[in-house]
Amino acid sequence: MPTVEPAGDPSLVISGVTKAYGATKALRGVSFELHAGSVHGLVGVNGSGKSTLLKILAGAERATSGEMLLGGKPYRPRSARHAGQLGVTMVPQELPIVRRLSVADNVVMGNWPARAGVLRRAEQLRIVEQALAQIGADLDPATPVGDLTLGDQQLVVLARTLFRRSEVVLLDEPTSALGADEVRRLLEVLRATAAQGRTVMIVSQRLDDIFGLCDRIMVLREGEIVESADVGDITSEEVVDLMLYGSRVAHRPLRGSAVALEEGGCRRDATSPALVVRGAVMPGRGTGIDVTIERGEIVGFAGLPGSGSSQLLRTLFGLTSMERGEVRLFGKPYSARRPAAAVRAGVAYVSGDRQAEGLIPAVSVAGNIAMVRDRSVFHGPRALARTYRAALAQIAALQIRPGDPDAPISTLSGGNQQKVLFARWALIEPRLWLLDDATRGVDIGARRDIHAEIRRRVVGGQAAAAVVSSDVLELLEMCDRILVFRQGAVVGRFVAGDTTAGEIESLAASTLSVVS
Amino acid sequence: MTEGTVRETPDGVDGARGFRPAGGDRAESMGFVPGHVAPLVAGRTGLTRRAGRGMREYLGALTTLVILVVVLGSTESGFFAVGNVQNVLETNAPLFLVSIGILFTLISAGFDLSVGSMMAVSGWMLVIFINDMHVSPLLAIVLAVACCGAIGGVLNGISIGVLKLNFFVTTLGSLILLQGIIEVASGGVTTPISSSLLSTLGNGTVGTVPISFLICVGALIVGWFVLRKTTFGRAVYSVGGNPEAARLSGVPVSWTLVGVYAFSGLCSGLAGVVAAGRLSAATPTAGGAIELTSAAAVLLGGASLAGGVGKLAGMTCGVLVLAVLANGINLLGLSAYWQDVVTGAVLLIAILLDRAHKSGSFKLKAALRSRRLA
Ligand SMILES: Nc1ncnc2c1ncn2[C@@H]1O[C@H](COP(=O)(O)OP(=O)(O)O)[C@@H](O)[C@H]1O
Ligand SMILES: [Mg+2]
Numbered sequence: 001m002p003t004v005e006p007a008g009d010p011s012l013v014i015s016g017v018t019k020a021y022g023a024t025k026a027l028r029g030v031s032f033e034l035h036a037g038s039v040h041g042l043v044g045v046n047g048s049g050k051s052t053l054l055k056i057l058a059g060a061e062r063a064t065s066g067e068m069l070l071g072g073k074p075y076r077p078r079s080a081r082h083a084g085q086l087g088v089t090m091v092p093q094e095l096p097i098v099r100r101l102s103v104a105d106n107v108v109m110g111n112w113p114a115r116a117g118v119l120r121r122a123e124q125l126r127i128v129e130q131a132l133a134q135i136g137a138d139l140d141p142a143t144p145v146g147d148l149t150l151g152d153q154q155l156v157v158l159a160r161t162l163f164r165r166s167e168v169v170l171l172d173e174p175t176s177a178l179g180a181d182e183v184r185r186l187l188e189v190l191r192a193t194a195a196q197g198r199t200v201m202i203v204s205q206r207l208d209d210i211f212g213l214c215d216r217i218m219v220l221r222e223g224e225i226v227e228s229a230d231v232g233d234i235t236s237e238e239v240v241d242l243m244l245y246g247s248r249v250a251h252r253p254l255r256g257s258a259v260a261l262e263e264g265g266c267r268r269d270a271t272s273p274a275l276v277v278r279g280a281v282m283p284g285r286g287t288g289i290d291v292t293i294e295r296g297e298i299v300g301f302a303g304l305p306g307s308g309s310s311q312l313l314r315t316l317f318g319l320t321s322m323e324r325g326e327v328r329l330f331g332k333p334y335s336a337r338r339p340a341a342a343v344r345a346g347v348a349y350v351s352g353d354r355q356a357e358g359l360i361p362a363v364s365v366a367g368n369i370a371m372v373r374d375r376s377v378f379h380g381p382r383a384l385a386r387t388y389r390a391a392l393a394q395i396a397a398l399q400i401r402p403g404d405p406d407a408p409i410s411t412l413s414g415g416n417q418q419k420v421l422f423a424r425w426a427l428i429e430p431r432l433w434l435l436d437d438a439t440r441g442v443d444i445g446a447r448r449d450i451h452a453e454i455r456r457r458v459v460g461g462q463a464a465a466a467v468v469s470s471d472v473l474e475l476l477e478m479c480d481r482i483l484v485f486r487q488g489a490v491v492g493r494f495v496a497g498d499t500t501a502g503e504i505e506s507l508a509a510s511t512l513s514v515v516s
Numbered sequence: 517m518t519e520g521t522v523r524e525t526p527d528g529v530d531g532a533r534g535f536r537p538a539g540g541d542r543a544e545s546m547g548f549v550p551g552h553v554a555p556l557v558a559g560r561t562g563l564t565r566r567a568g569r570g571m572r573e574y575l576g577a578l579t580t581l582v583i584l585v586v587v588l589g590s591t592e593s594g595f596f597a598v599g600n601v602q603n604v605l606e607t608n609a610p611l612f613l614v615s616i617g618i619l620f621t622l623i624s625a626g627f628d629l630s631v632g633s634m635m636a637v638s639g640w641m642l643v644i645f646i647n648d649m650h651v652s653p654l655l656a657i658v659l660a661v662a663c664c665g666a667i668g669g670v671l672n673g674i675s676i677g678v679l680k681l682n683f684f685v686t687t688l689g690s691l692i693l694l695q696g697i698i699e700v701a702s703g704g705v706t707t708p709i710s711s712s713l714l715s716t717l718g719n720g721t722v723g724t725v726p727i728s729f730l731i732c733v734g735a736l737i738v739g740w741f742v743l744r745k746t747t748f749g750r751a752v753y754s755v756g757g758n759p760e761a762a763r764l765s766g767v768p769v770s771w772t773l774v775g776v777y778a779f780s781g782l783c784s785g786l787a788g789v790v791a792a793g794r795l796s797a798a799t800p801t802a803g804g805a806i807e808l809t810s811a812a813a814v815l816l817g818g819a820s821l822a823g824g825v826g827k828l829a830g831m832t833c834g835v836l837v838l839a840v841l842a843n844g845i846n847l848l849g850l851s852a853y854w855q856d857v858v859t860g861a862v863l864l865i866a867i868l869l870d871r872a873h874k875s876g877s878f879k880l881k882a883a884l885r886s887r888r889l890a
Contacts, residue, residue, distance in 0.1 A: 096761035
């Protein structure tokens with residue numbers, strides 16, 4: 001439980017900060033105070049300006065106008081490096097680590113202990129082990145950081161902020177790609193960091209993280225703080241309403257899945273399943289996996305990173321190979337040796353890792369949407385124009401913002417980029433959707449749009465979906481059934497309405513031997 | 517590192533209050549509570565593991581080298597003869613020196629195409645200093661090498677590091693520019709330099725050990741020290757591995773790159789001195805296509821065009837593989853043209869094997885197994 005500490009003098013004060021990117025006003029006059037010893041949560045839908053605000057605080061971007069005070073003195077960081085020297089550090093979503101270098105080198109990166117330029121290894125090891133011990137991270141300093149899990153990499157970056165004695169630590173969506181256990185550990189570390197008298201601010205799409213961790217919650221909407229409250233004085237429903245509509249009382253019906261779920265349930269056709277996987281063994285795994293997904297059904301695969309849930313999706317899309325086993329897709333034998341074959345069979349794969357597996361940064365929104373449908377190089381101008389019109393329809397249907405089809409994709413916020421990925425696949429009317437943590441970092445509003453869109457496409461029995469998500473609550477909200485994966489095997493099968501997040505998480509994390 | 521010690525550490529709460537500028541070299545004034553030094557066992561096992569992993573980077577080159585030496589040693593009686601070994605070492609000294617610099621640029625995720633021209637510049641400096649200005653040969657050599665370092669640092673380093681120009685275009689420009697200047701200045705002809713010190717560096721021996729080889733060993737030690745034991749070395753790996761992370765962590769990215777290209781200039785300058793010493797003359801074509809041979813050697817030795825990886829041990833193996841190959845072809849009496857054919861083939865095979873080792877073999881095995889089952 002968070003304890004609200006008596007707030008002393010504010011450590012960081014900002015008033016009237018605005019930021020314009022050309023015609024886009026990312027921030028329209030933001031004012032607040034951060035207090036030492038407290039954890040502050042910043043929430044808002046994608047594109048509301050959260051990352052921009054953090055970047056300005058951490059010196060990575062310059063505010064268009066506005067004042068900032070740090071420890072009572074005017075604060076005008078010239079660069080991220082300068083802000084760091086003044087005691088303000090941001091942990092961006094894209095972690096600033098060098099994967100090839102060791103934990104020890106990464107923790108003290110840029111400030112390697114040295115005398116006259118010559119490294120002092122013993123000194124370095126001592127410092128690093130102390131920094132790691134202080135945040136309770138049990139890591140071997142000699143391990144290359146690239147070999148660590150994402151959660152451990154995050155701890156390395158946190159150890160660095162500790163080593164630099166950062167007074168203000170700003171984290172941009174640190175939990176969006178972590179498993180439940182890693183999230184819990186990270187939140188503990190952040191709480192301990194604040195307890196040492198530092199100021200912590202965290203951006204997250206997961207309201208339960210925010211409520212479990214923070215002392216104060218600030219809601220950002222369209223570049224303005226619409227609410228700033230102690231965590232005890234506000235409910236998560238109110239926060240959602242504030243994020244989406246800007247006021248605490250919004251009587252709009254839920255747009256998405258809650259309504260659609262009911263329709264979905266009754267129209268299912270169980271006579272010939274959409275997907276049947278029998279005895280699938282993936283490389284490096286011993287146990288065979290059996291999965292059946294009916295037509296019109298959405299099935300969630302829960303499991304920690306490395307449990308095999310995501311690996312199965314990647315196998316079904318031909319990204320990795322299967323050692324043994326049989327797959328039937330809508331009654332026909334199916335073996336995807338490569339993604340192109342999977343696409344031809346009507347299988348769509350949406351990954352949350354949009355940079356690595358999805359979007360082409362320099363290409364326009366419409367171009368990115370058209371990519372799969374126009375994959376043939378022989379498409380003529382008429383076909384291209386048709387696709388362009390279809391792309392426009394998708395931009396409208398999924399409420400992609402900004403709605404300019406010719407804007408470069410890199411200028412969209414993360415959640416809108418993710419919607420573009422969905423739009424791309426929607427154009428080919430897939431029969432099987434594979435969603436691999438596909439709503440990672442997507443805000444609650446956009447999530448609902450996406451859930452509703454998937455549900456609409458799956459209902460009616462012409463398609464099916466398999467969903468992997470690091471967020472169990474999302475699976476419960478979106479899916480009809482949930483399978484729990486552990487160590488490459490299915491260890492539990494649930495109907496979404498008959499289980500709880502706690503039950504699924506504890507089963508996924510259990511270290512007992514596999515009973516399948 | 518037990519739970520208990522973690523909890524007990526008081527975190528220096530009072531020290532953490534207030535805003536103190538966090539400067540660069542505060543290793544001592546970290547403010548950590550002294551007296552808690554965790555056992556280093558974990559670190560040590562890790563270090564051994566890392567050594568093994570480091571070796572894997574250039575295992576291919578090392579294996580190839582051993583096979584070549586064993587095969588040639590047992591079939592060609594002249595291979596281990598003192599004269600032959602001396603010849604191999606002397607002939608390849610410039611390639612080796614250039615490759616040290618190239619390795620640095622590759623680790624920093626760049627490349628230096630201008631090394632060959634820089635060798636010619638170095639030779640031409642010697643002509644100016646020794647023949648025209650009658651400076652003492654030792655001073656002339658030091659000046660020539662220093663000039664090359666300065667040219668590399670300013671022309672390549674500032675352009676790439678500070679002005680953020682593309683390394684390929686920049687060093688290609690330098691290659692052409694410097695080569696052109698040398699051709700103009702020399703009229704395209706080879707100029708003799710009469711200096712006993714210079715020719716001793718190129719051709720002399722201490723006992724049976726060629727002096728040029730000793731220069732290589734010295735440069736190797738200096739390079740190893742810089743790369744492994746200094747903050748500059750760490751910075752080179754960081755900048756090559758993830759420039760954005762390096763920048764955000766306060767690594768001086770621009771100056772690191774300036775340093776890298778200056779260092780590459782120094783290495784080529786030294787290579788130019790040794791090459792001039794071997795001929796007792798400066799020639800505009802001293803470098804030949806050495807940047808490409810050197811790239812082959814260094815990539816063979818496990819470095820990557822993507823940056824962030826590479827070791828001097830690997831680079832040494834890579835150079836030696838090419839050197840022994842060339843010598844073998846010579847000893848077998850094949851035409852020198854075969855050398856390029858074999859070098860190219862070896863490079864391609866090495867990269868293929870490396871690929872198979874890193875990802876493919878796993879897939880290959882899985883593919884074979886599934887084929888068997890089907
Ligand atoms: N470099 C940029 N150029 C143009 N527009 C940008 C840039 N960065 C962000 N924006 C715009 O600013 C707004 C806020 O973005 P961002 O701070 O990333 O939102 P959030 O982090 O809340 O999702 C968005 O409309 C986005 O499109
Ligand atoms: Mg953001």
